[in-house]
Amino acid sequence: MKRLAELALAAALAGLLSAPGAAQGRLSLLDQGEYICAxxxxxxxSAWIEQSGRDFAITGGSSYRAARGGGTYLMEGKKVTFTRGPMRGMKFMRLGSGMLQEIARDGKLGRLRCHRAGPTRD
Structure with missing residues (x-):
């Protein structure tokens, strides 16, 4: 009986540790506006080399617009993941207000940075 109780406790603790809320930060939104990537x-x-075709705009809520269409993103803590649309699968780390740095496939910070350049253009 004692062994069964230990297993139940271990399973409960494992469930808590693997819960999405425990592993991630608070949900939030990026500042709306045009983002230029370089x-x-x-x-x-030049200090920065702009990357044409990589720019995007945060349009409201968790939506964005890029040259090839729009989509959605999810921001958990400082990590931004594009979940739908042409940027699907791209990940960034928020460095500060209006500054993002790409997270490479290996999980390390990449070289690409995107900064908020101003309000969205309609």
């Missing part, structure tokens, strides 16, 4: 340059040229 890679860092070098000392011999």
């Amino acid at each position: 890679l860092p340059g070098d000392a011999t040229g």
